[in-house]
Amino acid sequence: MKKSNEGPATRIGRPRITNQGEIQHAAMRLFNSRGFEDVTMDEIADAAGVSRRTLFRYFATKHDLVWGEFDGSLLTMRLLLEQYARELPLREALRKAVIDFNSVPDSELETHRQRMRMILGVPGLQAHSTLKYADWRKEIVDFLREQGVGSKSSWYPDLIGHLCLAASLSAYENWLECEGSDLCTLLDQAYSMLIIGLNEDLTAPTATQLKQSRTTSRAASTRQAARTRSKN
Amino acid sequence: MKKSNEGPATRIGRPRITNQGEIQHAAMRLFNSRGFEDVTMDEIADAAGVSRRTLFRYFATKHDLVWGEFDGSLLTMRLLLEQYARELPLREALRKAVIDFNSVPDSELETHRQRMRMILGVPGLQAHSTLKYADWRKEIVDFLREQGVGSKSSWYPDLIGHLCLAASLSAYENWLECEGSDLCTLLDQAYSMLIIGLNEDLTAPTATQLKQSRTTSRAASTRQAARTRSKN
DNA sequence: CATGTTAATGACACCAAGTGCCAAATGGAA
């Protein structure tokens, strides 16, 4: 399980000729210039200066070249959830953890946009991403179960996991569509909708309603937080 | 766009040697006995008594053999939405249309379970299904937009589409997990959660709360329904 | 220095999904 890349300073055996990052950058350059579908794995191997077989040892599938280090970052997600859960009611911990998890520094913003535009735009990638999302949801569901949400066999945590994914995806899609928009703001809005629920005629809640939902939740949080934690 | 299968009684040209249904049944038999991944398209072609090339003319991908006539059934979904929207507030129309859309007669129930178990259980199929779900969501989003939900550029309808999919998927997963459960009941419960929103500590709403949310919505429906329809 | 160990690389053959192309088959219509 240990990444053989970061072992002791001196490693035994033939040294690596490259690393995931190098290959991925080479691949993304090609993808961005000619489109995901129109680049073959042979071309990527060439561009990365590595044999086709070796390329497949670093990335099991072509899709993984785009998703990059997502799998590893799920641990961060878990830590964020547990951290916020110590100081906020669960609902708000969820919201803040997701927002934090999806925050990227300005310097990487354009890269992130390109990557996500590819993931949400290319059908093959969009399909494959479902499997990544499943891992992401699992972090949330496991976390909720540990926090005592739902009885042992209840599917309520799974439902929440799905709803969070839905809110996140929707925010992402809108972010990509609107050039100047801010992802964190959109995520925040989407999660507010989860909290309020869908009203009768499905009109969007007003800004004041959204703000209200957050402030009231904070006001009522003390007693409920205590009850929640005692279940653990 | 017209299915050449159902043209006039006498068609010109070489007659078809088979049809989608026959091929699909042959394929599903193989899938059910040996698993989706372990059956090759060549074997399916053999079993259906047709050449490999012809098989690919009837079904563009291996995945489509499992999804069958889903694409065509989306029209039904649309009609259900429009029908219920005439007599119910939007939120309830959505709920009832989805439940109706996913109702299958007892005779086909076991088949439906098998199919869905395959779709939600085999990773490759699960991934591909995202593209089918996207079409399903589009029906909902288009419907909501036509009903005047959200301003022209608002992403609120898209969010609702995602949330409905999340609720449906979650209900389906639970249905497959619990042997004796009823899909419609589970769908109904999941959509109730959408309506109520997530409460502070993410405890599942009680049965009385769920029932209450439905009755109050019906009581308040008259004035709101009128306003909603006037937007159209 | 010679030798063995370890781990990565690259070459090759192979499989399965899917596509393009074209000739052959099959019926109705002229």
Add this chain to the structure above:
DNA sequence: TTCCATTTGGCACTTGGTGTCATTAACATG
């Protein structure tokens, strides 16, 4: 019978992905 429309099937080809094995490059040891 001949023409025409349409489906079928054969074949070669592309691409993603896997299994196998010899080769290469370091380190460690005698």
